[in-house]
Amino acid sequence: MVSFGIVGVGNMGEAIVGGLLEIGVKKENILFKEISDKRKEYVKEKYGIRECLSAEELLRHAKYILIAVKPFDAKGVFEDFLPYIKESHVIISVMAGVSISKILSYLGGSGKVIRVMPNLGVKVKEGVIGITRNDSVSFEEFEFVKGVFSGLGVVLEIKEDLFDALTAYSGSGPAFFLLFLEAMIDAGVKIGFTRNDAIMISEKVIEGTLRLMRTERVHPTILRERISSPAGTTIAGLFELEDRAFKASIVRAFEASFRRARELCA
Numbered sequence: 001m002v003s004f005g006i007v008g009v010g011n012m013g014e015a016i017v018g019g020l021l022e023i024g025v026k027k028e029n030i031l032f033k034e035i036s037d038k039r040k041e042y043v044k045e046k047y048g049i050r051e052c053l054s055a056e057e058l059l060r061h062a063k064y065i066l067i068a069v070k071p072f073d074a075k076g077v078f079e080d081f082l083p084y085i086k087e088s089h090v091i092i093s094v095m096a097g098v099s100i101s102k103i104l105s106y107l108g109g110s111g112k113v114i115r116v117m118p119n120l121g122v123k124v125k126e127g128v129i130g131i132t133r134n135d136s137v138s139f140e141e142f143e144f145v146k147g148v149f150s151g152l153g154v155v156l157e158i159k160e161d162l163f164d165a166l167t168a169y170s171g172s173g174p175a176f177f178l179l180f181l182e183a184m185i186d187a188g189v190k191i192g193f194t195r196n197d198a199i200m201i202s203e204k205v206i207e208g209t210l211r212l213m214r215t216e217r218v219h220p221t222i223l224r225e226r227i228s229s230p231a232g233t234t235i236a237g238l239f240e241l242e243d244r245a246f247k248a249s250i251v252r253a254f255e256a257s258f259r260r261a262r263e264l265c266a
Helices: 011-022 035-049 055-061 071-081 100-106 120-122 139-150 160-190 195-216 220-227 233-243 246-265
Strands: 004-007 030-032 063-065 091-094 112-118 127-133 153-157
Touching: 004 011, 004 153, 011 030, 011 035, 011 120, 011 139, 030 055, 055 071, 063 139, 071 100, 091 100, 091 120, 091 139, 100 112, 100 120, 100 153, 112 160, 127 139, 127 160, 139 153, 160 195, 160 246, 195 220, 220 246, 233 246
Parallel strands: 004 030, 004 063, 063 091, 091 112, 127 153
Antiparallel strands: 112 127
């Protein structure tokens, strides 16, 4: 029996296909259903997995059904599923803002549901992935799904009421970091480097700092203090940042994203 069916093979769905293959799931055991003709052909050619033309075909062959469509398409997907879904099926949702209780309502009130919240990093297998389940999912089923996603990054088992916080923290966090990186590159150009050199230096500074922090297992504050010599260049720049409430601004940005995530999911 084919074990895994994926509905929607956009960026996230494709990343999950890669994760399945990475942990040793045979391509013969992965099916997909997709409405875009362009994506269909791309996925079949690149991964060699089987396309299903109907919900009935997908559910007949797959135990684990991963839903990777836009949230506003969820209701239609489950309406197609309802006549064919069985107690043995495990629904895995990566849809932002669609709660387990909402999915269960689409399923007629019962079913096995696992909710997953991955971030952008899964595309390069460096993701942060929140995961939770309802009580109908067995320990073995849950561990299998966690294993699938562990090939795409760090998997955190969290309560569902933290999913909005994770959306803000790991989902919006990359954009805040990229804004800092953009500013750092512009600063490099302003003080005399070419833009290409500024990009290269900025990337290497960040990569090197993260590697050092991980290797030495040191808190960022301690590492920053090591770099900040008395009356030196670093402390002068840090004072400017603190004078403009740099850290407080970052905290407020995450809080704003968290509030908005809750509004969208209300």
